[in-house]
Amino acid sequence: MKKIAVFGKPGSGKSTMSKALALATGIPLYQLDSIVYEPSGKLVPREMFDKTHEKILSGETWIIDGFGPIDSFHQRLDAADTLVYIDLPYLMSYWFVTKRFLKGLVVKPEGWPDGSSVLKGTLESYKVLRLCPKFWNDDFVSKLQERSNTKEVIVIRTVSELNEFARQNVK
Template identity: 65%
Template sequence: MKKIAVFGKPGSGKSTLSKNLASVTGIELHQLDSILYKKNGDLVDRQTYDKVHGNILSSDSWIIDGFDRIESFNKRIDVADTLIYIDLPYIVSYWLVAKRLLQSVFVKPEGWPDGSSVFKGTLQSYKMLKLCPKFWNDDFLQKLEEISTSKSIYIIRSISELSSFIRNNVK
């Protein structure tokens, strides 16, 4: 595990898992939201993002948490040696997004960009969840299966599997 891509639906625990992996492995964590957004919450321009993303991908090791656009996602999938897909049921994802909003009253969510509104982000997460079935589907799982011979792939489908993965891989 040197180049690790962690991805899945909004609110699935990607940031928490990635932070734990980075802590244990010493591999630098790059949360996409921190690359996509400026400190004031505005989006960075695409050229700047692509340059930063490309520099990360060309480094010796990394953990990248998030999705972004399909082009950059596909580049990560190609370069990564380890893929961790958190595929929780939709009802769980909707609940975790709501829970993140409620908890944000007291503490900034894990991996949340400085200056970004948690409320606006929550609305965006709900919009993304509604669109997710168009991408996170059987065709995507088949693509993962096709590349599984050359990469380590973990598919996590429940909170208990997520907890077990952390227990067994993040020591």
Template identity: 60%
Template sequence: MKKIAVFGKPANGKSTLSKKLALATGIKLYAVDSILYKPNGEEVDRKYYEETHESILSSDKWIIEGFGPMNSMESFNRRLEAADTIIYIDLSYPVTYWLVAKRFLKGLFIKPEGWPEGCSILKGALESYKILKLCPKFWNHAFLERLEKRTEGKSLHVIRSVSALNRFIKDNVE
């Protein structure tokens, strides 16, 4: 594991898992949201994002957590090509809706793990629900089949429950 891509639906534990992986391996962690958004929550210039993303991909080791711009699959696809390890966290929708609500409530008091500095927790929660509504259109069985084909010869981990996520952390990180 030298180039690790971690992605999934909002609030599925990507940031927590990625941080633990980074600590255990010493590999630098990059949160997509931190390079996609300015501290005030506005998106950065797309050219800046793409250049930063490509610079990370060209390094020897990295963990990139997140999906990226919803209106462009290019950076996500490039990340899949470059990664040797892909971790797709695909918790059920009821669990995910609950985790978004839980992150929002907790975020009123403590900044959520991996949350960009200065970004509104309310705006983020509303955006997460908006994204969740769209997820079944692209993160479905056909997506998983394409992912499996694209990642042949790589280490692909699909995590579908909180207990499997905890087990993955215990078996691969702790």
């Protein structure tokens, strides 16, 4: 594992898992929300994002957490040697988004862009969760599994599997 893409629905534990992996392995972590958004919460200009994203992908090692623009997502899937898809049940993702919001009233959530509104981000997460079944579905998982011939593909479907993955990979 040298180039790791961690992705999934909002509230699936991507940022927490990615940070733990980075600490355990020493591989640099890039959280997409911090690259896609300015500290004010506005989107960075697309050209700036693309330049930053390409620079990261050209590195020898990285962990990238998040989704971002669809074409950049596919570039990451191609460039990574390890794909970690966290596919928790929707009810669990809704609970984790809500929990992140409540906790965010006191402390900035893991991987949250500096200066971004936790309330706006939470509402956006709920909106995205409603749309997720159109993208994160069995067809996507099948296409992801096709990549397992050339890279390690890990699909995590439960909190128990998430904890087990962390136990095995974060020492």
